[in-house]
Every structure is written in structure tokens, then in C-alpha cells.
Amino acid sequence: MKLIREHKGFTLMYKDEILLVHSKENPLLFIGEGSTQFDMYRGNFQIEKTLFSRIPLTEFKIDENSERICILFSNCSKSLQLIFSEEDGRLVVQLHTANREINRLWIRLYAEPEEKVFGLGEQFSHFNLRGKKFPLWVSEQGVGRNKSTYVTFLADVEDRAGGDYYTTFFPQPTFVSSRKYFFHTEESSYMEFNFVGRNYHEIEFYNVPEKLIFSKKNNYMELIKDMSLLLGRQPELPSWVYDGVILGIQGGTDTCLEKLRRAQELGVPVTGIWAQDWEGKRITPFGKRLMWNWEWNCELYPKLDVEIKKLREQGIRFLGYINPYLAVEGNLFKEASKKGYLVKNSMGKDYLIDMGAFYGGVVDLTYDKAFKWYKEIIKINMIDFGLSGWMADFGEYLPTDAVLHCGVSAELMHNRWPALWARVNREAVEERGKLGEILFFMRAGFTGSQRYCTMMWAGDQNVDWSLDDGLASVIPAALSLAMSGFGLHHSDIGGYTTLYHMKRDKELFKRWTDFSAFTPMMRSHEGNRPDDNWQFDSDEETLLHLGRMGRVYNKLSLYMKELVSENAIHGIPVMRPLFLHYEEDKDSYDIKYQYLLGEDVLVAPVYEEGVTDWKVYLPEDEWVHLWTGNEFSGGYVDIEAKEGYPPVFYRKCSKYAELFREIALI
Numbered sequence: 234m235k236l237i238r239e240h241k242g243f244t245l246m247y248k249d250e251i252l253l254v255h256s257k258e259n260p261l262l263f264i265g266e267g268s269t270q271f272d273m274y275r276g277n278f279q280i281e282k283t284l285f286s287r288i289p290l291t292e293f294k295i296d297e298n299s300e301r302i303c304i305l306f307s308n309c310s311k312s313l314q315l316i317f318s319e320e321d322g323r324l325v326v327q328l329h330t331a332n333r334e335i336n337r338l339w340i341r342l343y344a345e346p347e348e349k350v351f352g353l354g355e356q357f358s359h360f361n362l363r364g365k366k367f368p369l370w371v372s373e374q375g376v377g378r379n380k381s382t383y384v385t386f387l388a389d390v391e392d393r394a395g396g397d398y399y400t401t402f403f404p405q406p407t408f409v410s411s412r413k414y415f416f417h418t419e420e421s422s423y424m425e426f427n428f429v430g431r432n433y434h435e436i437e438f439y440n441v442p443e444k445l446i447f448s449k450k451n452n453y454m455e456l457i458k459d460m461s462l463l464l465g466r467q468p469e470l471p472s473w474v475y476d477g478v479i480l481g482i483q484g485g486t487d488t489c490l491e492k493l494r495r496a497q498e499l500g501v502p503v504t505g506i507w508a509q510d511w512e513g514k515r516i517t518p519f520g521k522r523l524m525w526n527w528e529w530n531c532e533l534y535p536k537l538d539v540e541i542k543k544l545r546e547q548g549i550r551f552l553g554y555i556n557p558y559l560a561v562e563g564n565l566f567k568e569a570s571k572k573g574y575l576v577k578n579s580m581g582k583d584y585l586i587d588m589g590a591f592y593g594g595v596v597d598l599t600y601d602k603a604f605k606w607y608k609e610i611i612k613i614n615m616i617d618f619g620l621s622g623w624m625a626d627f628g629e630y631l632p633t634d635a636v637l638h639c640g641v642s643a644e645l646m647h648n649r650w651p652a653l654w655a656r657v658n659r660e661a662v663e664e665r666g667k668l669g670e671i672l673f674f675m676r677a678g679f680t681g682s683q684r685y686c687t688m689m690w691a692g693d694q695n696v697d698w699s700l701d702d703g704l705a706s707v708i709p710a711a712l713s714l715a716m717s718g719f720g721l722h723h724s725d726i727g728g729y730t731t732l733y734h735m736k737r738d739k740e741l742f743k744r745w746t747d748f749s750a751f752t753p754m755m756r757s758h759e760g761n762r763p764d765d766n767w768q769f770d771s772d773e774e775t776l777l778h779l780g781r782m783g784r785v786y787n788k789l790s791l792y793m794k795e796l797v798s799e800n801a802i803h804g805i806p807v808m809r810p811l812f813l814h815y816e817e818d819k820d821s822y823d824i825k826y827q828y829l830l831g832e833d834v835l836v837a838p839v840y841e842e843g844v845t846d847w848k849v850y851l852p853e854d855e856w857v858h859l860w861t862g863n864e865f866s867g868g869y870v871d872i873e874a875k876e877g878y879p880p881v882f883y884r885k886c887s888k889y890a891e892l893f894r895e896i897a898l899i
Contacts, residue, residue: 234317234324236295236302243295244343245302245317247324248449250414251343254433255293261433262290262306264313264330265337269423269439271633271644274393275589276373280423287337311335313441322459326445338441341433348412349822350428351810354405354678355689356713357706358398360810360825362408362428369404369424371629371648371679374692376730378701387733398701402629402692403651403678406436407460409716411822414449415460418442419680421648440645453813454805457716461804464718465684469801470753471670473550473621475790477502478783479756480769481725483510483521486534493549495770500780502787506544507756509554509624511537517590520731520761525593526563527555528614541619550621552672555611557628557654558593561585565610566594574603576643577636584635595631598653599639599646611661621671624690628654628677652681659685674723674754683718688754691724696737696766698842703728704745705840709825711752711808720806721797723749725758727766737766740842740876743778747879748838750782751789751830753797753807778877781899788896792889796831807831815852824850833887837880847874855885859897 235246242256255261265287272279290306290313297303302317313335316327328338350362358378359365375396377385389395406424407417422440446463450456480496480503482489489506496503511534513524524530529537541551559566559575569575570583576595578584585592597603615623628651635643658673665671668687675682676692691710695702711722726749727742737760749755757779760766769779796807809829811821827837827850835856837849853867859881861873874880883893 234302234319236297238295243293247414247447250412250449252324252414252447254343257291260289260291261341262313263287263339264290264311264332264335265339266334267337267439269644273630273632275587276627276629277375277392277394277396278370278372279393280368280370284337287339313338322448323463324447324449326447328441328443328445330441335441336439338438339435340445341430341435342416344428344430344432344434345412346431348410350408350410350434351716352405352408352415352713353426354407354713354717355401355403355691355710356399357401357710358701360709360712361823362426364429365398366425366427366429367399367404369406369426369648371402371404371651371677372400373629374402374702375400376695376702376732377699378706379699382699382701384695384699384702384733384735396702402676403682403689403714404648405678405680405717407464407680407717409453409456409460413451413453413456414447415456417446417460417463417680419444421645421679423644452816457718457806457813458804460718461683461720464680466801466804467683467687467719467721468668469797470688470721471621471672473504473548474672474754475787475793476504476548477755477787478779479505479507479552479754481507481509481756481758483508483514483759483763486537486540490540492770496776496779499773499776500784501776502780502783503549505550505552505621507552507622507624508534511553515591519589521763522589522591523554524563525556525558525560525588525591526565527610528565529618538618545619551619552622552624553615553620554624554626555615556626557596557598557607557650557657558586558588558630559596560588561592561594569594569596569603569606572602572606574600574606576631579634579636581636584632586630586632588630595635597638598650598657599637599641603638604657608657608661608664611658612665616661616665616667616671623673625654625658625673625675628675648679649681650679651675651677652679652685655682655685659687662687678719686719688721688723689714689719690756691722693730694724694728695730695735696728696741696760697735698741698840700840703840704741704748704838705826707748708828708838708840712810712825712828715806715808715810718804720800720804721753722808723752723754723756725760726755726769727757727760729758729760731760731762731765739767739771739775742767742769742775743876744839746779746782747877748836750786751834751836751879751881753793755783755786781877784899785896788892788899791892792831792834799831811835811850811852815854818852820850821852833884833889834893835882839874839879845873845875847872847880849880849882851882856882857885857890857893858882859893862894862897
């Protein structure tokens with residue numbers, strides 16, 4: 234640390250990088266008071282904010298020694314103390330105030346005009362966040378996510394569900410600057426990160442955070458390693474994941490087995506069946522929904538207990554579904570309610586949430602007995618039953634006016650809920666000794682998810698070509714998570730959400746399949762309205778296409794396993810932004826719809842309808858086009874991109890060059 238005192242202020246530097254600048258004319262801290270109203274409807278939030286005061290803390294007093302710097306900021310009777318020290322090679326800032334009425338804090342971090350910013354969890358519309366303001370609040374992603382589109386308008390009008398460019402299942406108060414530092418805070422209140430300012434980034438907290446953390450390194454690779462060391466790293470994937478495609482199938486035992494048979498007949502390498510309705514289904518205006526009572530439904534899935542064992546003998550795993558809510562009709566809800574394991578309302582009654590045509594209760598994960606009870610449900614009803622994995626869905630629906638057993642405000646616990654939910658699943662798997670064999674994947678997240686969750690998935694994209702909520706949006710989502718410390722990401726092949734005029738067509742399914750073959754996991758989803766959408770078995774050509782790309786994915790596994798291992802050991806993400814390996818390439822910082830798969834493979838998915846050629850940006854290097862063997866040195870290139878031949882390049886000097894040449898022959 235280095236504090237440079239000036240006439241009316243100071244500059245604080247860390248490892249020769251300016252982080253904070255303060256003067257009476259331009260203070261770095263503001264405090265205030267306000268109130269907030271959170272109105273939740275099916276996981277979508279309308280947030281009304283009233284600001285009573287915003288006071289700049291202009292006066293300051295410095296107390297400095299060899300181990301720490303203490304600065305007391307004040308204005309009249311209001312004060313805030315910042316204590317700067319170094320811990321584990323990072324700058325840690327502790328905040329203290331005696332003014333308990335303060336519930337707003339603004340801090341300004343020094344910024345440079347050309348600086349770029351990445352991260353804040355899973356961001357679907359923007360990768361470089363500069364020039365935008367990002368509220369951080371766990372919620373439904375939204376349908377359309379662009380207020381200028383008709384789809385978003387309809388979703389807002391009919392269901393308050395349109396979303397916006399910043400709405401996300403997985404926000405996180407962590408960002409990486411192109412000045413090669415990262416910022417993180419363990420705070421969980423509502424926050425707004427404002428990167429609009431030319432000379433500063435302003436962060437607004439709806440609470441006084443206890444701690445801010447900065448880390449500065451010489452390159453991005455070391456920075457990401459340090460971030461993952463702080464936040465946690467994901468374990469390696471089970472080896473069976475790489476054997477092929479996980480087919481999303483619903484409808485019962487016979488349906489699953491018949492669809493599996495047809496897929497295998499046409500050469501699809503199937504490694505698993507993911508049947509989300511293993512516990513039963515219901516029909517709602519939105520489409521097919523699940524019963525939310527986490528027990529095997531033997532009427533819909535007769536003899537499943539026997540068939541799971543038979544499938545395992547064939548090398549095929551069976552996966553299911555669970556979330557942290559219980560439908561009121563189910564016996565598990567009744568048991569949880571009787572034992573007092575559900576989140577309460579202000580009257581002390583079970584808090585029932587409108588889940589869309591049915592109601593459910595929220596298991597109180599802050600109550601140790603409820604936490605253990607739900608963990609046992611997973612261990613007995615899922616793991617012991619024979620499931621090899623599941624979608625651990627939701628986690629966004631904790632109302633801020635709920636009453637929790639732990640006594641902490643639900644407003645402060647809301648953002649933390651997905652990480653708690655991930656911990657339930659992780660402990661269940663570990664306590665059965667199945668880590669490395671069982672896989673669970675989640676859409677919701679927050680700080681701490683890195684430490685517990687084994688795989689993220691991108692959630693509920695529209696079955697369309699829109700940039701903000703279609704195929705394209707999954708790419709910046711993966712890259713933003715990569716710059717937030719989570720290195721394993723995949724998406725539903727073909728998307729999920731069908732509303733209004735949307736219908737998944739054959740081309741979209743095939744293009745999404747092409748993209749998924751170059752991600753850590755391939756998994757299809759029927760969507761919320763399966764009968765309206767193109768499926769993997771809608772015709773023979775689609776099955777043949779899925780089979781070929783499944784073999785590409787399987788062949789790539791030798792390379793992919795090394796990347797996943799690197800993520801587990803060092804925290805280096807599998808899907809990476811271009812600048813992670815090409816720091817001096819200024820153009821690479823603005824590429825959000827391409828990625829590096831490890832260091833040696835560059836992928837530029839086709840995300841537009843009806844095209845056969847694609848423009849790709851290549852950093853300066855020796856690149857080989859995977860399918861033709863043609864060589865390129867860098868810059869923008871136009872390449873033929875037929876279905877089944879996505880724009881993929883590999884580095885000529887790669888030790889896996891022979892493997893890539895073999896893939897081209899599939």
C-alpha cells in the first residue's frame with residue numbers, strides 16, 4: 234500500500250495501481266438513508282427506492298503505520314472509518330460506523346477513460362460492462378430482456394416478466410478491470426455498480442458492507458487464479474459426462490427408453506437421460522410443469538428403479554430434478570410444515586408463494602434442522618434411488634418480507650439463498666461419498682456458489698435468435714461467469730422458453746447443438762412446451778446431426794478433461810475471453826460472441842438465422858481452421874459455416890493438433 238497525501242486529499246495506491254482518490258471537491262465516500270420496497274411476482278422483482286439523504290464525507294483524518302492505514306471520514310455528526318491492510322497478498326478494506334441509521338453507502342473507485350470492466354456474475358447482454366449501470370439482485374432472468382422488443386413488452390404486460398439487460402439468475406459483486414485488478418465484496422444487500430463515469434466507478438450499497446477486497450496481479454491468468462483461490466473452485470466433472478449427450482426427455486419410463494433406443498439406432502452417443510418429471514408433472518398455462526414433491530412417481534415412471542440399474546450397465550446414467558420449494562399438495566410439504574421447516578410470513582404462518590398456477594413453500598435453509606432434513610431427502614430419494622445427477626433448479630424466490638429462523642433479514646439473505654441451496658446439494662453428494670461421480674447443475678448463484686456447485690447452466694433462454702435472450706446470450710453469460718470465478722458452464726440445447734409466437738425450429742436446434750459440442754457438457758431440453766418445438770428426434774436428419782456433433786464432443790474429451798482439471802486445480806475457466814491469452818490485443822477486449830476453449834481452440838458460434846458464412850476475429854497467432862485445415866495468422870476472416878461445421882480454429886503449435894485433425898474427419 235502507498236498513501237500519497239495531498240493538500241486537500243489523498244491518493245491510495247496498491248502495487249503501483251491507483252485505486253482510490255479523495256478530495257473535498259471530489260469525495261470518494263457518500264453515506265445516506267433510504268427505504269426500499271421489493272415486490273416479487275414469480276421471481277420477478279419491482280424495486281421501489283426512496284432516498285432520504287446522501288451526504289458526502291469530505292473531512293478525513295489519517296492514522297498510518299507499517300501494517301495498516303486507518304482513515305476516518307466525516308461530515309458533521311456522520312462518520313465512517315476505513316481500515317486498509319494486506320491479507321494473503323490482497324488489499325482488504327474494513328468499514329465501521331457508529332451511525333446505525335446509515336443504510337446507504339456510495340464508494341467511488343478510481344477509473345481511467347479507456348478502462349474496461351468484466352464480471353458481476355452471469356451477464357447475458359454485455360461482456361464489457363463499461364458505460365452501463367448494473368443492479369445486482371438474484372431474480373428470474375426475464376423473457377426477452379430488452380425493453381425495446383415486443384416479446385419483452387408482452388412479457389411485462391402479461392406477467393411482469395420481461396426483464397432487462399441486467400436481470401440475471403446469478404449476479405455477484407465481483408469485477409475484473411483491464412488495469413489487472415479485481416474487486417470483490419462479501420456484501421449481500423441490493424447493490425448497484427455504475428460504470429458510466431469517465432474517471433470513477435461508483436458502487437452503491439443498501440447496507441454498510443463489512444469488507445472490500447482488491448487483488449492486483451501482473452496478468453489476467455494470475456488474477457483469475459487468485460480470484461478462484463478466494464472464492465472457491467469447482468471439482469472435476471464425472472468421467473461419464475464426456476461419453477456423449479445427455480438427452481432431455483419427459484413422459485415416463487417407456488417414453489424415455491423408446492427415445493433412447495431411436496437415438497442409439499441412429500448413432501447418437503448417449504451418456505445420460507435427464508428426466509425432469511421423474512417426480513410427476515402438471516399442466517399449467519405456461520406449459521408442462523413439475524409436481525415439486527421430490528419422490529419417485531412410480532405411476533408415471535413404472536419400474537424406474539429397475540431400469541436405472543439396467544441403463545447403468547449399458548453406461549447410461551439417469552438424472553432427475555429438484556428445487557428448494559415444496560408444492561402444497563405434496564406429502565413433503567405437509568411434513569415440512571408440521572415440523573416447522575418452512576420459511577414464515579410476518580404472522581408466523583408458512584409463507585406460500587405463487588409459483589405460477591400453484592403454490593409452494595420455501596424450505597428454511599437457515600434452520601439447521603430443516604437444512605439437514607432436506608439434505609436427507611436428496612440423499613435417500615435421489616442418490617440412494619440411483620440418480621447420477623440432477624438439475625438443482627431455482628433459488629431466486631425468497632421474499633424479502635419473509636421471516637427466517639436465523640433471525641437475519643430476508644432482504645440480506647435473498648442474494649445468498651442460491652449459494653445456500655448449492656451447499657445443501659454439495660453436502661448431500663459428499664456425505665454419500667459420490668463427489669466426482671454425481672453431477673448437479675444450477676442456474677441461480679451468488680458469492681459462494683463457486684465453492685459448492687459442480688456445474689452451472691445458463692437458465693431459460695428463449696427458443697429464438699435474439700441477442701439478449703437467445704442463443705447468442707449464452708456466450709457472454711459464460712464469459713462473465715468465467716471472470717467471476719466460475720469456470721464450468723453449459724446451456725439447454727435449443728433453449729427453453731416458448732411464449733407468444735416463439736417456436737424452436739430445426740435450424741436453431743442444430744446451431745445450438747454445434748455450439749454445445751464445444752462446451753464442457755452437452756444436454757438437450759424439451760422446453761416448457763415440447764409439442765410446439767423442434768426436438769432432437771423430430772426427424773432423422775436432426776438425430777444424425779446430434780449424433781455427429783456428440784461424437785465430436787466425445788473425441789474432444791481428451792482435451793476437455795485437461796481444461797476441466799486445470800479449472801479444478803488452478804481456477805482457470807474452460808471457456809475463456811480472448812484477452813485472457815492475448816492481453817496486448819486491444820480488439821480482443823470487445824469480442825463477446827466468441828471464446829477460447831482453453832488456450833488452443835477458438836470458437837465463434839453462429840447465432841444468426843439463415844447464414845452460411847461467418848466473420849471471425851482471430852488474435853495474432855498461427856490458426857488452423859478445424860474443418861478445412863486452412864491456415865490464418867490473425868485479424869477478421871470470413872469463413873464458410875454450414876450447419877455441423879461451426880467456426881472453430883486451433884493453434885497450429887498445439888500439442889493436440891493431431892487430435893483436432895482427427896476430429897475434422899468425423
